[in-house]
Amino acid sequence: METPTMQNPTTTKRPARTPVPMNGVDTPTLFATIGAVKGQPELGSFQFRATNRWQQGTHSRTRIEGFSGAGGEHAHAREFSYDADHPAVLVGRDQGPTPVEFLLHALASCLTAGIGNIAAARGVTLYEVESTVEGDIDLRGILGISTEVRNGYRQLRVSFRIKGDAPAEKLEEIVAQSRARSAVYDVLTNGVPVAVSVNAG
Amino acid sequence: METPTMQNPTTTKRPARTPVPMNGVDTPTLFATIGAVKGQPELGSFQFRATNRWQQGTHSRTRIEGFSGAGGEHAHAREFSYDADHPAVLVGRDQGPTPVEFLLHALASCLTAGIGNIAAARGVTLYEVESTVEGDIDLRGILGISTEVRNGYRQLRVSFRIKGDAPAEKLEEIVAQSRARSAVYDVLTNGVPVAVSVNAG
Numbered sequence: 204m205e206t207p208t209m210q211n212p213t214t215t216k217r218p219a220r221t222p223v224p225m226n227g228v229d230t231p232t233l234f235a236t237i238g239a240v241k242g243q244p245e246l247g248s249f250q251f252r253a254t255n256r257w258q259q260g261t262h263s264r265t266r267i268e269g270f271s272g273a274g275g276e277h278a279h280a281r282e283f284s285y286d287a288d289h290p291a292v293l294v295g296r297d298q299g300p301t302p303v304e305f306l307l308h309a310l311a312s313c314l315t316a317g318i319g320n321i322a323a324a325r326g327v328t329l330y331e332v333e334s335t336v337e338g339d340i341d342l343r344g345i346l347g348i349s350t351e352v353r354n355g356y357r358q359l360r361v362s363f364r365i366k367g368d369a370p371a372e373k374l375e376e377i378v379a380q381s382r383a384r385s386a387v388y389d390v391l392t393n394g395v396p397v398a399v400s401v402n403a404g
Numbered sequence: 405m406e407t408p409t410m411q412n413p414t415t416t417k418r419p420a421r422t423p424v425p426m427n428g429v430d431t432p433t434l435f436a437t438i439g440a441v442k443g444q445p446e447l448g449s450f451q452f453r454a455t456n457r458w459q460q461g462t463h464s465r466t467r468i469e470g471f472s473g474a475g476g477e478h479a480h481a482r483e484f485s486y487d488a489d490h491p492a493v494l495v496g497r498d499q500g501p502t503p504v505e506f507l508l509h510a511l512a513s514c515l516t517a518g519i520g521n522i523a524a525a526r527g528v529t530l531y532e533v534e535s536t537v538e539g540d541i542d543l544r545g546i547l548g549i550s551t552e553v554r555n556g557y558r559q560l561r562v563s564f565r566i567k568g569d570a571p572a573e574k575l576e577e578i579v580a581q582s583r584a585r586s587a588v589y590d591v592l593t594n595g596v597p598v599a600v601s602v603n604a605g
Contacts, residue, residue: 259428
């Protein structure tokens, strides 16, 4: 049976064994970071930001540059820029994926980042983690054809294939723990208040 | 006062005037598409997909290639690929934005695509649409330090600057209508069921 600290890598207790870097995770620094935020909770307050500019039609471009957190302002290693558009079948020009496809990317990448960290914290070497995400949506919502159909996805399904030097059950627990601590999974399943303001003229 | 069809570009009635392409939107085809889905509701059933592969640490890469809808299978004009990671301050290597930043991109680009379409449907020429999105998050949730802090964003704020050949009030109505029909806004504010399955070994 695992110790409680092995069950949850994000415990604030010291892990049962000395954490070592693995899976590309600097595990000692990860534990030190958790300890620092525990000692100074205000270090955990982050603000992420994006700036979007309309190009034409349904095509727009978002820049992601800086964020605040851990008591200061940070810039990403480089500026990230992403296009989104509608495909031809939805009367766009396919200059990027649709906005709803980026939700699938956000979900898969958040769960997978957690799996990387949690596996390292539990001393499990990962060989491979792959996931597919599917989202079902009835466009009669956004097209305004039916008021009984919601605008967004009806449901999302994530399927993981995971291989590592641990029994299947332990790998499954790592995925379960990642879901239990995923920021994107939380936002998508529970929702978040969104305020929209407009400066027109 | 506007006619009902001018209020909602996604009405299934014929617009009061002949729609013309504008803002890069093929407005006649947009109305024809809405008419087609109204006549054959099953055309509105879409499934979007993404495939993600873990790279190392918190770094993963998502491919977005095909989707189904409008009665068939479709490929994007090209394969889209996106990296996500955690920044150094969160013990990652900053090989891409964080997953939660992609939520901001999804939200801004969805609302902006709607603005492009709705303005065209209402005969408004857009000059400029820019938005910033901010998300507040307390990382004590995902770090497992506090069970009272949620994992995801506490709140999101979207601020639009919009310019076009219409009074401010009409531009504001276009933004409001986009929000009312946004797939991403719906998912983020109302949540969606997410099923996670694992094939381990």
